[in-house]
Amino acid sequence: xxxxxxxxxxxxxxxxxxxxxxxxxxxxxxxxxxxxxxxxxxxxxxxxxxxxxxxxxxxxxxxxxxxxxxxxxxxxxxxxxxxxxxxxxxxxxxxxxxxxxxxxxxxxxxxxxxxxxxxxxxxxxxxxxxxxxxxxxxxxxxxxxxxxxxxxxxxxxxxxxxxxxxxxxxxxxxxxxxxxxxxxxxxxxxxxxxxxxxxxxxxx
Numbered sequence: 001x002x003x004x005x006x007x008x009x010x011x012x013x014x015x016x017x018x019x020x021x022x023x024x025x026x027x028x029x030x031x032x033x034x035x036x037x038x039x040x041x042x043x044x045x046x047x048x049x050x051x052x053x054x055x056x057x058x059x060x061x062x063x064x065x066x067x068x069x070x071x072x073x074x075x076x077x078x079x080x081x082x083x084x085x086x087x088x089x090x091x092x093x094x095x096x097x098x099x100x101x102x103x104x105x106x107x108x109x110x111x112x113x114x115x116x117x118x119x120x121x122x123x124x125x126x127x128x129x130x131x132x133x134x135x136x137x138x139x140x141x142x143x144x145x146x147x148x149x150x151x152x153x154x155x156x157x158x159x160x161x162x163x164x165x166x167x168x169x170x171x172x173x174x175x176x177x178x179x180x181x182x183x184x185x186x187x188x189x190x191x192x193x194x195x196x197x198x199x200x201x202x203x204x
């Protein structure tokens with residue numbers, strides 16, 4: 001009997017040690033378990049990377065395939081953006097994250113396109129389900145990304161944009177209508193520009 005009690009007590013001690021003292025220790029982590037950076041640190045990282053301010057979104061998407069009426073915060077600080085209000089310019093919305101391997105290869109291609117197309121095309125990144133926004137901004141800097149970046153840490157766009165994996169790129173016409181979605185990483189600049197031409201009929 002005593003042996004059984006000793007074994008039961010030992011099992012409880014092992015379970016307690018595995019559980020740890022942190023009540024949030026079982027929360028999912030996507031971008032590493034380092035403490036989240038503060039607002040001032042993120043703002044400094046955004047400025048250092050040269051990331052542009054988020055655009056105004058006063059428009060109104062039309063049609064059943066318009067962008068969802070969701071408002072996302074600007075990564076690193078700035079005015080929030082209402083997706084449904086992104087009208088007036090053909091737009092490429094790229095969903096990515098610091099923990100996404102293929103995104104690391106694709107981001108420099110998007111950065112190159114942003115420079116090449118100028119005012120003809122708007123590119124916006126959405127940092128999706130990422131608990132490490134500081135690492136996301138660091139990756140943006142390493143990739144040469146300066147186009148506006150939004151934050152979606154709670155995956156609010158997952159349902160409306162039918163996100164099933166990263167990276168994902170949504171092509172939006174000047175009326176705010178989602179005309180196409182690509183759910184594969186672009187492997188070359190030529191692939192990316194061909195998709196932009198195919199879906200939005202815009203060239204550099």
